[in-house]
Amino acid sequence: DIRMTQSPSTLSASVGDRVTITCRASEDLRSWLAWYQHKPGKAPRLLIYKTSTLEIGVPSRFSGSGSGTEFTLTISSLQPDDCATYYCQQYSDYIGTFGQGTKVEIK
């Protein structure tokens, strides 16, 4: 199975900061990588699919990039509503795997 490694596990930043989360895969994913936002008590929300395509309704401050085995999620200007845990997920293989998650906090 493909292993996904996310970093950092926790991130603390100020409102307005640019924030980057990295996800590394044990195999080439081509572009089959998604990002989710998960807030406590709510269902996870798809933010980005196929590495860089923004899901409908997701604010444009979120962006994704990468290829092969290294991918990034960037929040261009962190907002209070962005406090959440973020997960990457590969869907290149017939078995899916998620990264361990990155908890984003406001300083």
Added chain:
Amino acid sequence: EVRLVESGGGVARPGGSLRLSCVGSDFTFEDFGMGWVRQGPGKGLEWISGINVNGGTMGYVDSVKGRFTISRDNSKKSLYLQMDSLRGEDTALYYCVKGRGRLRNDAFDLWGQGTMVIVSS
């Protein structure tokens, strides 16, 4: 409203069984792959099983292979997860998820609210 509603969670003994169900509303259920994702207490998300549009191909994570069975009934817009030989480590909130396409593994653009499974003696 486009949504997924899970049911069937509860408390089971180790070695016992539970059957989870998920009903989809306001989308063409038979056009999309579906799956189950779980989150154990204090843990991250874990993909556990997926099924393609017609139920012809399924996939399972190693930890549930041989114990869990995924199935679907497109006439009832329903997805199921039969969980046998339950273990303590299966305790989790189980989410029903809809794929963006027809395959058993995909990006998931619709999630249910989850149903809780507790395995305890």
